[in-house]
Amino acid sequence: MTWQPGQEITRREVLHGRLWMDHPVTVVADEGALFAIRLDPGSAFTFHDHPFGPHPWGAHSAWGGRQVLQVHRLGDRYSVWKFFEDGVFLYWYVNFEAPVVRDDAGFDTDDYGLDLIVHPDGRREWKDVEHLHVQRVQGRIDLETVGLVLEEADRVIDLLDADERWWSDFDDWEPTARRTPM
Template structure:
């Protein structure tokens, strides 16, 4: 495990680990765009290869096991330490598509990257500001399977309520990224 004071240099490749209760389940590379210590931004690019650690994982095969790599669009992922979600900015051909709140454990830094654990629940913020909940039913399935316990589900729902209220009030800690696009990557790095 790395130190919380570890700062990653813009342009460097680091590893994003999906780790459940201290056991790695999947990882893949991301490129650092910015890191201020308490907040950092990474870019997930198409073709980022997934590596799975599920041969002896208590949860069994990772749900994305059939995918060898990220097949989606470019995604800027924004993390704020001690926050139970990350904010993703999706792009199609360098053009903004939508914001996406990914509820997960707060990022924990490692020497070569960071770890988190996806909780399934997501909130899409469409270009016009419409909020669309995604994968709400996953919380129940994760509770039944033992991946989450009741206290965790209540914490996730509390975080979801808080962030959706903040968005409705126009309070977005990530608003400074509104004009960023992957086309700026060379100037950003």
């Protein structure tokens, strides 16, 4: 099963087997095990009742002003996002999350809270480090998952250090290009 460029699918956040939030995204490229989607400003969020209460983004009705390319690879506990503002590349953003599960209509994941910003000059900045601990305390993730996320973070750093970014095919992708680099 693959999606077609330009096709609208649904990105779903699922926590402990229950849908918590979903929103539409647009397919940029799909090779099956690796796919890229575009998240556009104004993409409406739909929140669902959940035992963990309101979703952390619950105060927002839609995605904000930045356009984002999200590149996913099956099996990874992260995706790589390319942020733009007014069509200008800002930075890469490694979003640590549950491995995606695909179906015809879209995919499921869940955000672990830990993020890594990689600036155009190569400088790296960890973001929301404390969220990993908070999610464990809240019961959103367990201690084993925390360990797996930290191991994955080490692998990402190793990839960056070796300049072996599997997502580099998207280095030249721009929101206005709307082209598939694969």
